[in-house]
Amino acid sequence: MTPRAQIGLIARFLGRSRGHFAFAGVGLVVGSATLAFFLALSLGIRERVLNRLYPVNQAELVVETVRLFGLGIEVPSRLDEASLAALRTLPGVTGAYPKQRSRFQAVLWGGREVIGRDARVEAFFDGLDPALIREELRASEIEVMGPEHPGTACAVDGDCGSGGRCDAGACLRRTWWDGFRDPGGRLACRADSGCPPDFACRGGRCVVPCGEGCGGPSAAGVACVQGECLRTCATDASCDPGEACQGAGADRACRRLSCRLDDPRDAESDDAERLRGRVVPPPGAAAGSLPDRCPAGTYCATDTVLLATGACEAPIPVLLSPFLLEIYNRVAATALDLRRLSGLEVLVGVPFAMKYGESYFVEDDSWERRAIRRCRVVGFSQKAMDFGVTMPLGAAQRANAMLRGRDAASEFTSVVVTTARNEDLPRMISDAQVLGLVPAPRSEEARKAANMLLILTLVFALVSLVILGISAINITHTFLMLVTERRVEIAVYRAVGARLLDIRLLVLGEAAALGVLGGMVGVAVAWTLGRLVNMVAASLLGRVPGAPADLFLFTPWVVLAGMACAVLFALVGAWVPAGRAARTDPATVLSQG
Amino acid sequence: MIRVEHLVKTYPGQAAEAEDGRLPSALRDVSLSVARGEFLAVVGRSGSGKTTLLNVVGGLDRAWTGRVEVAGQDLARLPDRDLSLLRNRTLGFVFQAFHLLPHLTILENVTLPAWFGTSDRDRGEAEGRAREALERVGLGNRASDRPTRLSAGERQRVAVARALLNRPAILLCDEPTGNLDASTGAAVLDIFLELNRRDGTTLVIATHEPRVSEAAGRRIVLEAGRMVEG
Ligand SMILES: Nc1ncnc2c1ncn2[C@@H]1O[C@H](COP(=O)(O)OP(=O)(O)O)[C@@H](O)[C@H]1O
Numbered sequence: 001m002t003p004r005a006q007i008g009l010i011a012r013f014l015g016r017s018r019g020h021f022a023f024a025g026v027g028l029v030v031g032s033a034t035l036a037f038f039l040a041l042s043l044g045i046r047e048r049v050l051n052r053l054y055p056v057n058q059a060e061l062v063v064e065t066v067r068l069f070g071l072g073i074e075v076p077s078r079l080d081e082a083s084l085a086a087l088r089t090l091p092g093v094t095g096a097y098p099k100q101r102s103r104f105q106a107v108l109w110g111g112r113e114v115i116g117r118d119a120r121v122e123a124f125f126d127g128l129d130p131a132l133i134r135e136e137l138r139a140s141e142i143e144v145m146g147p148e149h150p151g152t153a154c155a156v157d158g159d160c161g162s163g164g165r166c167d168a169g170a171c172l173r174r175t176w177w178d179g180f181r182d183p184g185g186r187l188a189c190r191a192d193s194g195c196p197p198d199f200a201c202r203g204g205r206c207v208v209p210c211g212e213g214c215g216g217p218s219a220a221g222v223a224c225v226q227g228e229c230l231r232t233c234a235t236d237a238s239c240d241p242g243e244a245c246q247g248a249g250a251d252r253a254c255r256r257l258s259c260r261l262d263d264p265r266d267a268e269s270d271d272a273e274r275l276r277g278r279v280v281p282p283p284g285a286a287a288g289s290l291p292d293r294c295p296a297g298t299y300c301a302t303d304t305v306l307l308a309t310g311a312c313e314a315p316i317p318v319l320l321s322p323f324l325l326e327i328y329n330r331v332a333a334t335a336l337d338l339r340r341l342s343g344l345e346v347l348v349g350v351p352f353a354m355k356y357g358e359s360y361f362v363e364d365d366s367w368e369r370r371a372i373r374r375c376r377v378v379g380f381s382q383k384a385m386d387f388g389v390t391m392p393l394g395a396a397q398r399a400n401a402m403l404r405g406r407d408a409a410s411e412f413t414s415v416v417v418t419t420a421r422n423e424d425l426p427r428m429i430s431d432a433q434v435l436g437l438v439p440a441p442r443s444e445e446a447r448k449a450a451n452m453l454l455i456l457t458l459v460f461a462l463v464s465l466v467i468l469g470i471s472a473i474n475i476t477h478t479f480l481m482l483v484t485e486r487r488v489e490i491a492v493y494r495a496v497g498a499r500l501l502d503i504r505l506l507v508l509g510e511a512a513a514l515g516v517l518g519g520m521v522g523v524a525v526a527w528t529l530g531r532l533v534n535m536v537a538a539s540l541l542g543r544v545p546g547a548p549a550d551l552f553l554f555t556p557w558v559v560l561a562g563m564a565c566a567v568l569f570a571l572v573g574a575w576v577p578a579g580r581a582a583r584t585d586p587a588t589v590l591s592q593g
Numbered sequence: 594m595i596r597v598e599h600l601v602k603t604y605p606g607q608a609a610e611a612e613d614g615r616l617p618s619a620l621r622d623v624s625l626s627v628a629r630g631e632f633l634a635v636v637g638r639s640g641s642g643k644t645t646l647l648n649v650v651g652g653l654d655r656a657w658t659g660r661v662e663v664a665g666q667d668l669a670r671l672p673d674r675d676l677s678l679l680r681n682r683t684l685g686f687v688f689q690a691f692h693l694l695p696h697l698t699i700l701e702n703v704t705l706p707a708w709f710g711t712s713d714r715d716r717g718e719a720e721g722r723a724r725e726a727l728e729r730v731g732l733g734n735r736a737s738d739r740p741t742r743l744s745a746g747e748r749q750r751v752a753v754a755r756a757l758l759n760r761p762a763i764l765l766c767d768e769p770t771g772n773l774d775a776s777t778g779a780a781v782l783d784i785f786l787e788l789n790r791r792d793g794t795t796l797v798i799a800t801h802e803p804r805v806s807e808a809a810g811r812r813i814v815l816e817a818g819r820m821v822e823g
């Protein structure tokens with residue numbers, strides 16, 4: 001019997017015992033549905049919740065609090081550039097991205113645009129390396145604000161809404177994720193110890209001294225100009241906001257514009273025009289070569305709250321934690337009678353101000369240590385501080401240096417280490433222990449959560465295998481009955497030329513077909529159940545920031561696993577009946593009237 | 594075409610019950626040979642071993658001793674695969690109880706042997722041969738009916754058509770007219786006679802009807818598993 005004849009015969013006869021098969025197949029459907037459902041749920045939670053909260057090939061390390069006394073191991077008490085350099089040399093490590101928390105108190109105000117009136121709260125912030133989350137920010141922005149190319153045709157930029165650009169006839173909406181980088185700023189100082197690491201105090205401000213040239217990773221387009229590393233330029237366009245392309249010949253470089261406010265108290269103002277102050281040209285600058293006021297999009301950031309002088313700076317881009325919005329909506333909006341926020345997108349672009357050195361909780365810093373800086377929300381990240389704001393590392397280091405000096409600015413709170421593969425993590429973690437670094441509680445949580453999920457998945461996989469096992473027994477019974485019922489048919493097949501193997505394969509083939517059908521229905525049921533669960537979850541949870549719309553991940557492997565298990569157990573169940581069918585004695589059966 | 598030597602067939606339990614006066618064996622030392630194109634009638638009373646003999650010769654029963662050769666092949670040595678092929682290509686069976694499959698149409702019943710052949714192409718061409726075989730037994734117009742709608746005589750003719758599908762050299766018929774009345778039985782017998790005369794098909798028909806055995810070219814008589822005549 002040829003394989004095609006085999007399949008043809010099975011296909012023709014499958015419908016004949018529909019009733020029996022429907023009964024026998026229920027177990028397969030339930031079993032494979034259970035398996036596919038929980039596999040997809042587990043994958044979905046791992047991929048869409050766990051990995052987002054705790055990416056798999058990353059771990060956050062902090063300085064070990066318990067010292068290893070008397071073991072002859074020197075444990076560093078600090079996490080600084082040297083520890084980062086050591087981490088980066090460990091095998092499997094692809095990057096080490098430091099975080100630095102604010103070392104002083106601050107208050108924050110703003111938000112009138114979205115919540116109806118200004119909120120004033122104690123502010124905490126930290127800084128993190130923008131390189132760590134660029135892609136993640138972009139992905140979450142697309143999720144919240146839609147694709148970057150909304151698919152509308154355009155002729156000019158004006159066709160694409162505010163901030164949008166017309167790119168080759170198609171609109172490119174305004175993007176924010178790319179704005180999360182240190183916009184730069186000037187830091188006044190008295191000594192080197194008042195500047196961030198790698199900076200030196202020259203002429204009352206922190207500069208990058210030339211030393212052995214202006215090397216380093218971001219060296220392209222940077223030159224040593226009058227003892228200071230500055231970006232070279234042709235026009236203002238190649239400079240950061242707040243800078244201008246100044247000087248002539250070899251001295252031409254991006255220099256930050258100095259400015260002055262009419263009154264130091266204007267720094268607290270919300271009047272954007274007043275905040276731009278007046279540009280103070282450096283001595284010897286050609287009249288009319290510099291703008292009158294800080295350029296659009298920047299403001300005059302004064303050195304302290306006591307002074308009217310400062311430099312033009314762009315607002316610091318900050319990230320918020322999605323949990324913050326949830327807490328706000330759940331607690332603050334109700335308690336304080338403020339407007340609830342519909343979603344993350346309304347907060348993007350919102351400006352606010354921070355006053356470094358002031359606090360509602362503890363004693364304020366001295367007046368000359370307080371300063372006001374402007375900020376702007378550019379996105380959301382699970383890596384952002386839950387109660388506070390997260391800014392680019394450089395901005396945080398500048399602030400810590402300003403209020404607490406170089407030591408504070410060079411010590412990191414934690415470091416996120418990425419490895420090439422997930423499997424490299426445990427080794428990296430044990431290697432890092434020698435450096436005195438241990439996983440942050442959050443990273444430990446991640447591992448526990450991942451293990452928990454694994455155990456739950458295994459338990460439910462086992463449950464579904466038990467269901468499939470029971471259905472296999474069911475199939476054995478059904479098929480034994482069918483084989484007995486079809487004794488004559490089988491005997492006739494034998495008489496007209498069927499081999500023992502043909503008979504066996506026919507029975508197994510029917511079982512396999514039943515398995516495929518059961519598996520397909522099962523996976524479809526699982527998928528449908530998944531949609532239902534998603535709907536129920538959506539209505540129960542409301543719009544929890546960061547909660548995935550789809551908790552399930554039906555990969556081809558999940559579908560395959562559901563189907564394969566159904567087929568496998570159908571075959572196991574049909575094994576004995578197939579043998580019984582092959583042993584049908586045609587002589588006896590056919591001789592009976 | 595068929596050669597049987599010292600064939601002994603004992604059903605399980607038979608030997609043990611031999612002392613109670615029952616038969617010790619269903620076939621006891623049977624030897625015979627059938628030439629190509631011969632029409633042999635196997636006669637004997639009920640229980641004499643006719644069916645058993647046909648089952649052995651047809652390769653449906655493999656538990657026996659002795660030597661059986663069919664179309665030049667030693668059945669005892671054939672593996673299941675080759676024996677099945679022999680049943681498919683060389684042998685045709687007609688049973689007293691017809692054994693048509695009720696869930697198939699007449700045409701599908703007749704085409705059945707082609708499903709178990711060794712080539713897909715042959716199966717594609719089988720329908721034509723099936724219609725031909727149905728014409729031959731006079732049922733060309735009933736191809737799409739179900740067997741349940743046919744009379745007993747018609748059913749047996751369909752069974753004959755099924756046996757003829759692969760144009761077997763040997764036709765083994767176990768009381769083919771046993772369930773038919775005289776006139777329909779005669780019609781079936783006519784078909785057999787024509788097959789034997791025109792196509793040279795070797796016919797072995799087990800029967801206890803004189804009408805059939807008289808039509809045969811030769812007859813052997815079984816009695817309690819022994820050949821007493823032939
Ligand atoms: N499957 C069987 N198991 C045991 N004994 C059987 C079986 N089939 C037939 N017999 C016995 O073998 C003998 C021959 O039977 P059978 O070949 O059917 O005779 P016939 O076809 O001539 O009526 C009888 O005694 C019968 O009882």
Ligand SMILES: [Mg+2]
Pocket residue numbers: 640643644645767
């Ligand atoms: Mg009989």
